[in-house]
Amino acid sequence: MATPLPTPGVGPGAGEACASCALAPDAARLARLGLDPGRYSYVVALAGNPNTGKSTVFNALTGLRQHVGNWAGKTVARAEGGFSYGGVGYRIVDLPGTYSLLSTSADEDVARDVLLFGRPDVTVVVVDATRLERNLPLVLQVRQITGRVVVALNLVDEARRHGITVDVRHLTRELGVPVVATAARRGEGLSDLLAAIEQVATADDPPAPLRLTHHDPELERAVSALAQQVAARFPSLPNTRWVALRLLEGDPGIEAAVRDGTLGDLAAPTTDTAAEAAG
Amino acid sequence: MVMTLDELPRGDRAVVTGLEIRGGARRRLMDLGLLPGAAVHAELTSPLGDPTAYEVRGALVVLRRDQARAVHVEAHPDDEDR
Ligand SMILES: Nc1nc2c(ncn2[C@@H]2O[C@H](COP(=O)(O)OP(=O)(O)OP(=O)(O)O)[C@@H](O)[C@H]2O)c(=O)[nH]1
Ligand SMILES: [Mg+2]
Numbered sequence: 019m020a021t022p023l024p025t026p027g028v029g030p031g032a033g034e035a036c037a038s039c040a041l042a043p044d045a046a047r048l049a050r051l052g053l054d055p056g057r058y059s060y061v062v063a064l065a066g067n068p069n070t071g072k073s074t075v076f077n078a079l080t081g082l083r084q085h086v087g088n089w090a091g092k093t094v095a096r097a098e099g100g101f102s103y104g105g106v107g108y109r110i111v112d113l114p115g116t117y118s119l120l121s122t123s124a125d126e127d128v129a130r131d132v133l134l135f136g137r138p139d140v141t142v143v144v145v146d147a148t149r150l151e152r153n154l155p156l157v158l159q160v161r162q163i164t165g166r167v168v169v170a171l172n173l174v175d176e177a178r179r180h181g182i183t184v185d186v187r188h189l190t191r192e193l194g195v196p197v198v199a200t201a202a203r204r205g206e207g208l209s210d211l212l213a214a215i216e217q218v219a220t221a222d223d224p225p226a227p228l229r230l231t232h233h234d235p236e237l238e239r240a241v242s243a244l245a246q247q248v249a250a251r252f253p254s255l256p257n258t259r260w261v262a263l264r265l266l267e268g269d270p271g272i273e274a275a276v277r278d279g280t281l282g283d284l285a286a287p288t289t290d291t292a293a294e295a296a297g
Numbered sequence: 298m299v300m301t302l303d304e305l306p307r308g309d310r311a312v313v314t315g316l317e318i319r320g321g322a323r324r325r326l327m328d329l330g331l332l333p334g335a336a337v338h339a340e341l342t343s344p345l346g347d348p349t350a351y352e353v354r355g356a357l358v359v360l361r362r363d364q365a366r367a368v369h370v371e372a373h374p375d376d377e378d379r
Contacts, residue, residue, distance in 0.1 A: 067356070090356070121321055149355035152330055199301035268320070 048212060050081030051100035051107070052166070058100060058107035063132055065143035065151050065160060068115025071172040073097075074202040075110035075144055075211070084112055091115065094125050096132060104214050108219075119159045120269070127271075133160065133285040134274065140213070140218045147177035147184055147199070155253045157193060159227065162260050165225035167195040168214045175201040194225045227257045240266060252282050269294040298372045301353070303365035305339045311370035312336055318367035330354040331368055 046258065064072045068090030076084050080099030085092050099114040116126040119133060133141060143160055145153035160167055171184060190197040196214040200207035218224065244262035248255065255261065261281065264272040274282040313335045318321055326372050330339070330353040338352040347362045360368075 069356075117330075118324075121325040121328050146355075152354040152356055155328070267324070 029248050047104045048079070048209075049102045050079065051102060052081050053099055056100065056107055057218045058109045060106070060108050060139040061109050061137070062110040062142060062215060062219070063136065063138035064110065064142050064144060065133055065156070066115060066170075067117055067128060067146065067149075067156060068145045070146045070153065071170075071200075071202045072115065072144045075142070075170060075172070075200070075208075076110060078103065078202055078205060078208055079110060079212075091125065095129075096128055097166075103216055106216070108215070111136070117156060118262075118268075119156070121165070122271075125254050128155060130271070134163065134271075135280055137283055138166070140166050140168060140169055140215050142168045142215065144172050144202075147171050147174045148180055148182060150184065161193060161195065161228040161259055162230060164227055165195065166218050166221070168193060168211065168218055169193060169197040170202070170207075170211055171197055172202050174199045175204065175206065194228070195227045227260065230259055237266075246280075248276070251276075255281065301366050301373065302337065302339075302360070302368035302370050303362050303373075305337070305370060306371065307339045307342050307349075310336060310338045310373035312373070313318060314371050315369040317324060317368055317369060322364070322367070326364065326368060329358045329360075330356070331358075336373075337368075337370065353361070 064076055066072050069088065069092075073084040073086045073093055075083065076097065076099065077086065080103045081101075082097075082099045084097050093112060093114045095114070100107065102108065111132060113129040113132055114125040115133075116122065116129040118126070119130050123131050130294050132138070137147060141160055141164060145155050145157060146149050157167075157169055171186060171189070173256070173282070174184070177184065184199070186197050186199055196218065198207055198209055198210045204206065230241075241259055241262045242257075244265060247257040247266075248258040248261050252258075261272060265276065272281070299314070300311075301311075302311070313333050315333055316326055316331065318326065318348055335353055339349060340352050340357065341350040343349070348359050349362070349365060350357050351365075352358075374377045
């Protein structure tokens with residue numbers, strides 16, 4: 019049920035649905051839609067290392083109550099919900115925490131499959147501002163797959179307590195995608211996060227995936243040759259070099275996806291098909 | 298002192314100097330943050346001595362002994378003479 023919030027935090031249904039998470043950001047434009055997104059135009063995936071606040075963001079935006087707690091590995095399967103923002107419907111998928119898209123445990127496979135083959139329109143990578151060094155590798159891996167990324171620099175309240183400040187503008191420039199500082203548990207920064215999600219979802223011309231570079235001519239020859247073959251077989255695939263490198267590494271998941279053709283799902287999404295899927 | 302991570306006594310600290318393993322297993326260790334230069338701290342050992350939990354870059358990472366054996370480390374100077 020759609021419950022538009024008249025005032026932050028005091029909407030009857032939605033306020034109750036998430037008593038513990040802080041208020042609705044930008045109440046005028048956000049409606050939490052709980053489990054049922056109805057018709058939606060865009061799919062948003064929430065990715066990130068374990069315990070960075072993905073489910074907290076999910077709950078704040080949907081009004082649902084995914085399990086939240088201060089240890090890693092709480093979310094073990096995908097959970098879905100919906101919200102509307104500025105009158106447009108979004109389906110949002112909460113994922114288990116993952117350190118990597120390259121090597122995975124069973125929980126991480128769930129996240130990887132959604133990110134690689136689920137064709138999200140926007141991937142929000144939720145990172146822990148107090149542990150950036152550990153969190154950035156996944157951001158880079160996601161950026162190598164797609165330019166439709168928003169980084170939620172979460173737990174900035176914790177970072178502040180530890181005397182850590184992060185240069186958000188610099189990080190935005192280096193990553194080439196919006197970085198938004200948030201403290202999801204208090205609702206801080208969520209209206210900026212929604213604005214960034216909307217911007218990336220509706221961008222006609224998103225940034226290109228980050229190009230992998232290396233300095234080994236022999237490897238470069240192999241990657242280029244293989245990338246051309248991948249491009250011939252999957253013409254709409256945006257990141258053939260990434261796929262080629264995975265194949266050279268012997269990544270079993272990618273090998274299987276090439277063989278059974280699901281690799282084509284990696285191709286840029288079209289909102290039409292997302293809307294169809296909803297109907 | 299140079300050793301492999303499985304030899305690091307519980308409670309001690311060290312710095313990763315290299316990984317002696319190839320393929321997917323190497324990738325996994327790197328993805329868990331065990332890159333040369335990373336500081337590790339042996340935190341908890343399970344009752345049977347395997348696996349062991351290490352603190353690496355602000356997160357607890359659990360490794361089996363065969364994984365830890367592939368990680369070359371240099372013990373933290375303060376922990377050497379224990
Ligand atoms: N101080 C602070 N705590 C937060 C913030 N966001 C989330 N938390 C807390 O961080 C812990 C982890 O939050 P979750 O939302 O469960 O994290 P997750 O990323 O879904 O975790 P997994 O599903 O286990 O990967 C919980 O105790 C939250 O209450 C924040 O912005 N500031
Ligand atoms: Mg979670």
